[in-house]
Amino acid sequence: MTEAPAHAHRGMRSRDAILDTATELMSLHGYAATSISMVSAACGLPASSIYWHFGSKDGVYVAVLERARTSLLSALPPVEVPGADVSQRLDGFLGAVGEAFQRHPDGVKLLIGLGMLQRTASAAAVAELRRYRDGLLAWARDALGFVFDVRDRPEVAEALARFTLRAASGTAVARWFDPAASLDAESLRVALLALAAHRGVPVVTGRG
Amino acid sequence: MTEAPAHAHRGMRSRDAILDTATELMSLHGYAATSISMVSAACGLPASSIYWHFGSKDGVYVAVLERARTSLLSALPPVEVPGADVSQRLDGFLGAVGEAFQRHPDGVKLLIGLGMLQRTASAAAVAELRRYRDGLLAWARDALGFVFDVRDRPEVAEALARFTLRAASGTAVARWFDPAASLDAESLRVALLALAAHRGVPVVTGRG
DNA sequence: GTCTATATCCTGATAGAC
DNA sequence: GTCTATCAGGATATAGAC
Structure with a gap:
């Protein structure tokens, strides 16, 4: 720089x-x-x-966040999740989220733990933090729009993405108490399918 | 003291x-x-x-956490959520969670934000933090066991409680970026019903 | 670009009069 | 129980030789 x-x-x-x-x-x-x-x-x-x-010190923080963001976002697969039906694509999506969550624990912890800095850090740091969150949310939104084939209904994909991000954040918090806590993709799968169905998206609620 | x-x-x-x-x-x-x-x-x-x-300073922290815990836990209603059917009891449960979340924002923020202290704080502080989390989890577990009438299947109530706690934690994180973020009880309702059904608990999946 | 040395401020914590 | 005064250490940050 x-x-x-x-x-x-x-x-x-x-x-x-x-x-x-x-x-x-x-x-x-x-x-x-x-x-x-x-x-x-x-x-x-x-x-x-x-x-x-x-x-x-603030500059260090901003650089750390920026690298974590680009590293995590570039590690995420393209949003065009392959799969013949919703169930298969959803599994692909959850697999990608789970893997990113598992392989980039620092990134998520940074995103959450360092959010506690209302006055402590600079405007640049807050902006970088927000860019990080927005990047994750945008990826999840696009990918879920593809998974559920609702690219014409952005508000549905947005809601599902927010739900996913909150579940992932909550899991990261749970890890402070229980380091072995994992993402619980199965529950998230059931929840996302139900939420999509609840919003009128045609899905099969079972797995097979 | x-x-x-x-x-x-x-x-x-x-x-x-x-x-x-x-x-x-x-x-x-x-x-x-x-x-x-x-x-x-x-x-x-x-x-x-x-x-x-x-x-x-550590003593201040422990006392702050302890007061926040007893204050929040005593503000939660009894676990015997009233209601004729699952749907009604679930609404009561979610209302209680949402209200606690709304009226005790400090408590949740403390629980989450101060989790970042692996080496920083004392054993007493970590213990108090864990007691806080365990108290919330126990209340949610008992209340959900009552809501879904699965007191004989503790592993189901436990799983639902963990899911609820993670959703709440994730929402608290979301608040750092968007202070207006609320608990999204509707989504949580749909998700919990689907998760319960997925585990064989008899529920009506619609609202009425 | 990396080092030693240092300036300045603020931290957690204590002493002791009242 | 509350106050003023203070300590020793560590914090961020800089100066300047190499």
């Missing part, structure tokens, strides 16, 4: 190392409880290097 | 004032981002008074 134009290999590697440790620590302890000294000690680079790369 | 046995009216009032302020600030900014100085400035009492009453 602030590097010289020429070959700055080591600088980039340091930048990534800082982001790695900051992501881990911030998703573990939260933004406020993570100090620059902690990040410095954990990644081996002096605090001044962190400030050189990111300018401020 | 540490007061003298005699008449200590003013002490109790100060204690409550400190707890009020700490609850507000901690549910707004989170535990780590809330300093004793902030609480002191906001409630008007010197920092040393806070330490006299609660011993440490």
